[in-house]
Amino acid sequence: MTRSAxxxxxxxxxxxxxxxxxxxLWLGAASGETAIPMExxxxxxxxxILGTDYALDPIDEGIVWNYRLSRAVVAACCGAALxxxxxxxxxxxxxxxxxxxxxxxxxxxxxxAVGVAILGLxxxxxxxxxxxxxxxxVAFGLVSLLAMRAGRGTGAIILxxxxxxxxxxxxxxxxxTKAASAEQARGIMFWLLGNLSGVRWADVTLALPVAVIGLxxxxxxxxxxxxxxxxxxxxxxxxxxVRRVYAVLICASAMMTxxxxxxxxxxxxxxxxxxxxxxxFVGVRHSLxxxxxxxxxxxxxxxxxxxxxxxxPGQVLPIGVITALFGxxxxxxxxxxxxxxx
Amino acid sequence: xxxxxxxxxxxAGGVDILHGVSIEVVPGEFLGIIGPNGSGKSSLLSLLSGIxxxxxxxxxxAGTPIHQFRRQEIARRIAFVEQQAETTERITARQAVExxxxxxxxxxxxxxxxxxEIVDRAMREVSMAAFGERRWHTLSGGERQxxxxxxxxxxxxxxxxxxxxxxxxxxxxxxxxLHLVRELNLTVVAALHDLNHAAMFCDRxxxxxxxxxxxxxxxxxVLTANLIREVFGVIVxxxxxxxSGFSIRFLRPIDTTRPxxxxxxxxxSAFSKKK
Numbered sequence: 001m002t003r004s005a006x007x008x009x010x011x012x013x014x015x016x017x018x019x020x021x022x023x024x025l026w027l028g029a030a031s032g033e034t035a036i037p038m039e040x041x042x043x044x045x046x047x048x049i050l051g052t053d054y055a056l057d058p059i060d061e062g063i064v065w066n067y068r069l070s071r072a073v074v075a076a077c078c079g080a081a082l083x084x085x086x087x088x089x090x091x092x093x094x095x096x097x098x099x100x101x102x103x104x105x106x107x108x109x110x111x112x113a114v115g116v117a118i119l120g121l122x123x124x125x126x127x128x129x130x131x132x133x134x135x136x137x138v139a140f141g142l143v144s145l146l147a148m149r150a151g152r153g154t155g156a157i158i159l160x161x162x163x164x165x166x167x168x169x170x171x172x173x174x175x176x177t178k179a180a181s182a183e184q185a186r187g188i189m190f191w192l193l194g195n196l197s198g199v200r201w202a203d204v205t206l207a208l209p210v211a212v213i214g215l216x217x218x219x220x221x222x223x224x225x226x227x228x229x230x231x232x233x234x235x236x237x238x239x240x241x242v243r244r245v246y247a248v249l250i251c252a253s254a255m256m257t258x259x260x261x262x263x264x265x266x267x268x269x270x271x272x273x274x275x276x277x278x279x280x281f282v283g284v285r286h287s288l289x290x291x292x293x294x295x296x297x298x299x300x301x302x303x304x305x306x307x308x309x310x311x312x313p314g315q316v317l318p319i320g321v322i323t324a325l326f327g328x329x330x331x332x333x334x335x336x337x338x339x340x341x342x
Numbered sequence: 343x344x345x346x347x348x349x350x351x352x353x354a355g356g357v358d359i360l361h362g363v364s365i366e367v368v369p370g371e372f373l374g375i376i377g378p379n380g381s382g383k384s385s386l387l388s389l390l391s392g393i394x395x396x397x398x399x400x401x402x403x404a405g406t407p408i409h410q411f412r413r414q415e416i417a418r419r420i421a422f423v424e425q426q427a428e429t430t431e432r433i434t435a436r437q438a439v440e441x442x443x444x445x446x447x448x449x450x451x452x453x454x455x456x457x458x459e460i461v462d463r464a465m466r467e468v469s470m471a472a473f474g475e476r477r478w479h480t481l482s483g484g485e486r487q488x489x490x491x492x493x494x495x496x497x498x499x500x501x502x503x504x505x506x507x508x509x510x511x512x513x514x515x516x517x518x519x520l521h522l523v524r525e526l527n528l529t530v531v532a533a534l535h536d537l538n539h540a541a542m543f544c545d546r547x548x549x550x551x552x553x554x555x556x557x558x559x560x561x562x563x564v565l566t567a568n569l570i571r572e573v574f575g576v577i578v579x580x581x582x583x584x585x586s587g588f589s590i591r592f593l594r595p596i597d598t599t600r601p602x603x604x605x606x607x608x609x610x611s612a613f614s615k616k617k
Contacts, residue, residue: 096430220449227444230427236393237424238497239417239445284431 017295021076028072028302029064032309036060036068045069070201072302075319077207078264079274079301080294081256084215086271087278087293088253091225091286092246096334097158099272100136100257104164106266108139109258110192111168111175118179118188129206132258139164140254194267194320196305203263210259215294217252221245222286229284267320269327270297276334344369345390345408345420345501345531350399352385359385361553362399367501372523372530374540374561377550378574383533384425386550387503390531391422417445421494425505429478436474438489439465442496464495468522484515491519495526504532508539537590541565549573562588571596 029041043054044064082100089098100106112135113128115121121131143164147157172192176185191198218225224245227235236242260267278293301319304326308317346366352359360382367373367390375383388394389401392408401408408416421442429438442464443457465471468488473481481489487507494502502523508516516536520543523530534540540547541561549557549564551573557564565588570578575596582588 094430223444223447223449227441229429229431229433229438229441230424231429233388233393233424234427236413237391237417237420237422238441239412239414241413279432284433284437 017291021295021298024299024302025069025072025076028075028306029068031306032063032068033314034063036064040064041069066200070204071196071199071305073204074199074207074263075196075301075305076298077204077211078260078267079270079297079299079304081207081211081214081260081297082267082270082301083274083278083293083297084211084218084290085253085256087275087286087290088218088225088249089271090275091228092249093157094228094231095157096276097272097331099269100253101266101268101271102158102165103161104139104143104168105136105254105257106261106268107165107168107172108142109133109136109254109261110266111135111172112138112258113262114172114175114188118175118184129259129262132262133255135168136254136258136261137251139168140250142167190318191265193318194265194323195318196264196308197316199263206259207263210256211294214252214256215290218249218290219287221249222290225249225286225290226284265318265320267301267323269323269331270301272334273327273330274300276330344405345401345403345529347386347390347396347401348399350386350389350396350401352382352389352394352396354385359553360389360396363550363553363555364399365548365555365558367529367531368546369500369529370527371545372532372543374544374547375531375533375550376535376537376540376547381550382553383550384505385553387422387505387531387533391420391503392416393422414445417497417499419499420501420503421497421499422503423490423494423505423507425509427490431478433478434474435470435476435478435481435485435489436461436465438478439470439492439496442493445497460498461496464492465489467495467526468492483510484512484519487511487515487519491523499528501529501531502526504530506533506535508534508536537565537570541588541590565590 026038026041029044030036030038040056040060041064043052043056044061046052047054047056047061048065085105086099089100089103090096109132112131112133115135116128116131143157143160146160146163150156150160176188180188224235224240227238227240232242235245257271274297275289275293278289278296281296282288282292301323304319304322308319308322311317311322344367346364348364349362350360350364351362363382363386365386375386377383385394389396392401392403392411392413395409403411403416403419439461440457443453443461446457447453462471465474468491470485470488470492473485473489478486487510491504491507504523507523508519511519516539520532520539523532524543532544534544544561546559547557547561547564548555549569556573557569565580567578567580570576570580570590577593577596579591579593580588581591
């Protein structure tokens with residue numbers, strides 16, 4: 001797998017991946033409470049991007065362009081970013097159960113975002129994503145400190161993550177209850193469960209660059225991540241500057257998680273389950289594992305979003321509920337397999 | 343190129359582990375480090391590899407303080423095989439060895455055919471060429487250890503640092519592995535448990551006790567009955583054989599350091615009576 005496949009084959013698989021992603025986006029824009037024909041979606045995109053002049057129902061066109069397509073793009077970015085964060089955390093911490101949600105990074109990001117939005121921390125100088133980023137780093141720092149105190153076993157950091165999540169979720173609730181108006185509180189509680197309803201094109205301008213840059217940074221360090229297979233000391237003896245790589249990659253994961261949390265709230269289990277699925281397809285080499293995880297994450301999230309809109313007619317389920325319905329059983333499966341392997 | 347440690351001290355978790363240790367590794371030699379559990383063998387190796395930095399003192403690589411080198415440069419010169427490095431990744435045998443090429447690769451220096459050849463050669467050298475596609479978790483302890491050595495060889499180092507490389511191997515694999523390493527024509531520093539192995543394979547032996555080097559020299563000069571009693575607390579008989587070799591026969595623990603042993607009179611007859 002290290003030996004690169006021949007160029008035409010690689011180009012072919014990249015094209016196939018892009019085609020799959022585009023098809024998922026297309027489907028995401030077409031489905032919903034009122035299904036809009038795929039043809040209308042294509043014509044809308046052509047009108048908006050290529051400047052063509054197909055005659056379309058302005059309401060359909062508006063729904064596709066203003067609501068559904070932006071939503072599908074953000075869902076894709078979010079799925080990709082969370083999956084990549086999951087791969088990085090699992091490899092760096094050498095823990096198959098690591099994921100931004102379980103380690104409390106998402107909870108920290110929520111607290112940071114709420115702190116900025118409701119308490120007005122930073123006096124207007126801080127934006128929501130920056131607050132979320134700070135919150136996620138604080139949460140990860142606290143969780144790793146606690147894990148170090150508790151001993152370095154693989155279970156320790158997961159337990160520390162549970163404690164961290166609880167703490168930050170409690171802080172978030174506290175801030176919301178104490179300082180938010182009733183209307184704010186309702187909005188925030190819905191957002192906390194993971195919700196793509198409010199997403200517009202403005203959110204794409206944050207989600208897309210963060211997902212692409214995050215994936216790029218992690219891919220740049222793909223060999224370093226490979227070298228962590230036998231632990232940090234082994235990586236160091238293979239010439240990896242361990243501390244720098246840790247710092248860069250943890251920051252990249254925290255940044256991706258925080259950006260996504262600030263847009264759509266904290267969505268669990270994507271970062272946990274998708275990397276395992278990707279490993280089953282393409283193995284452990286990060287140069288392949290990272291992009292494939294990103295792709296599967298993106299497609300999975302678009303699918304989960306479609307499902308959340310159509311599963312109960314007339315109702316939109318928080319997307320976090322869908323991902324948890326898939327993720328929690330997968331978590332149980334990984335847990336039991338790990339026990340069997342040990 | 344040579345590695346040397348000058349007056350290095352190291353502590354972990356508030357416990358002093360090494361006290362002012364100095365040692366110079368002579369290029370091309372097989373240097374064995376022996377000593378009881380907790381005497382600081384592993385710590386000394388991790389300082390020599392540059393993975394840990396001494397609290398006091400300095401480790402030099404070719405006359406320059408080792409921490410002034412980039413990690414990648416060190417990894418091209420020194421390969422370190424830790425004790426019991428394990429993974430839960432579903433990695434294949436060959437992929438584990440391919441990691442040895444890490445110090446020569448980067449985002450802009452991709453894998454090429456030469457890397458393949460070096461990995462193939464390393465796998466052949468440890469007789470694991472046929473195991474390339476086997477998953478790590480299906481391999482035996484001996485096979486894993488040989489792959490760790492192969493990974494170190496794929497680094498094309500000048501110096502090989504081995505931390506108890508024969509742990510958990512059967513006697514055939516123990517001798518085979520040390521013989522293999524001896525034949526490689528590299529500078530080798532190895533922490534060893536078995537004194538007879540140290541006598542068989544080492545050019546020089548450093549003896550450690552409580553974080554200090556208490557003896558350093560040829561196996562002949564170092565492995566005396568007196569020293570072994572003092573360092574390991576065991577009464578031995580060193581038998582010199584005709585063609586320069588010698589062997590150590592372990593008789594019994596020293597009574598004074600093992601009060602429980604003194605009560606049951608440790609002699610062959612005592613064991614047979616108990617039975």
